[in-house]
Amino acid sequence: MSRVAAKRRVLKVKDAARLRTVDSLAAEEPLEIRLDGVPLTVTMRTPGDDFDLAAGFLVSEGAVSAPGDLAAIRYCAGATADGGNTYNVLDVRLAPGVPRPEPRNFYTTSSCGVCGKASLEAVRTVARWSAAGDPVTLRQPVVAGLPDRLRAAQRVFDRTGGLHAAGLFTAEGEPLCVREDVGRHNAVDKLLGWALREGRLPLRGCVLMVSGRASFELVQKAVMGGVPVLAAVSAPSSLAAELAAEEGLTLIGFLRGTSMNVYTGEHRLRAPDVTPSAGTGSAGARSPG
Template sequence: MGRVTERRRVIRIRDGAVSTRPDTLVAEEPMEIRLGGKPLAITMRTPGDDFALAAGFLVSEGVLASAAELANIVYCAGATGEGGSNTYNVVDVRLADGVPVPDITLERNVYTTSSCGLCGKASLDAVRTTARWPLDTSPDTPVRIEPATLSALPDRLRAAQRVFERTGGLHAAALFTTDGELLDIREDVGRHNAVDKIVGRALQQGRLPLSSCVLMVSGRASFELVQKAVMAGIPVLAAVSAPSSLAVDLAVETGLTLVGFLRGTSMNVYAGEHRLTLSAAASTD
């Protein structure tokens, strides 16, 4: 669709010298997600991978868990702009026959997925009880990762951000193996959208749950991102910045390994340290 970036004229000032030049900006447009023809949510996103975004969003909502539960996703023909052309900003998700359509309204959705509208024990309980694939919290879990492997992920994430290199204005989410192999990366103005695109593509490819993977995100780790990781069965979430207190609470509650401030060889492990191969002499002060 060619709408990932746009060009705008800017005035550039460098060391007192003034010039005009075109600048490349990341595109941002609203997308409405409908379920069975009924409005469900509106998100601001970077166009591209829209069907994966919608599918991943519904995974995080507990609606979808496999490609077999999804009939199709289509752009709504009625979304028209100037001249009657389709804006490609409205998608409708149809579930497969026999899959119940949950009673989700736009008002409920704003409550359950907004990073600023969630709080308290009810939020934690809701994710724990609706997760299709509870995370293995045993100390003997087969998912293990070296801190040195985690340390290499931010650079690998940044190196794979093609649009960021052109715009400097969007987030990324990447899926890695526990050996540090890059499996997929998506970019978006919203880090939650980037994660939904990752998870949605995995659902479309029949790869859920992502029980042997590490999710790496740019920026901070919010409650919403921890929720999305848990709902996709991802055992390890790493971020280059800080988590919120509720994100840590949810990680502890569900058994997710949560790593923040991942910069160089330094990192903070907030939950799920049993999946990291730490030195026996590590201090617990």
């Protein structure tokens, strides 16, 4: 099967020093997703967890919401010179009675998950679940620790330095699933597909942590998965914050160390417990005379 990383000879330069060595690059290959034998879309992705990617893509599109919506997922025969399989074509079979979504007549790059959408209204897919009523609360130190926990689970990033990551965590900061991909939207789709196939949708009480910025399409995917909290190490876009506010999603950006910006849904973030300093009397108490 396709590799998640590839070797390439490079010339490494630092000041006057030059060294010929071998570097590891994150793999990027096309994946064609077919639905009941009919081409639906092509996305550029890092091979691996392809079944989850296809299932998560259909969750994001609002086509499926439960494991029973999928009858089967299988690789189609590829066209390699030796007659082997490229593992770059998947066919998803929907269960009887599940409506087919309209084909998307474009390919998705590794940097954009909603390119080609005709209008903003078309992107705002009607979600099956609302995050607004999710009562989950998070302790601030738990949220602050999520980037390190996500980074610790990035196995391929250690070899290539070129992959995005997305992780699902409990409200206590325990990891449920982590996925990597050259496309940040693909990493999130792989998580949603895992959750669908495991029967975990909607993802009540969970936090979605991403290694990059919080773009509109990532907020939309979080909403489609019923995730109440999305945290990112970088900035959100204005449209991402707008959608998060409309859908009742808690959106956290610039999560670095102990600092963060909470753009929406701040009611879910609990401040750290403050322990009074030694010798400090309770409020309203008189000092000894």
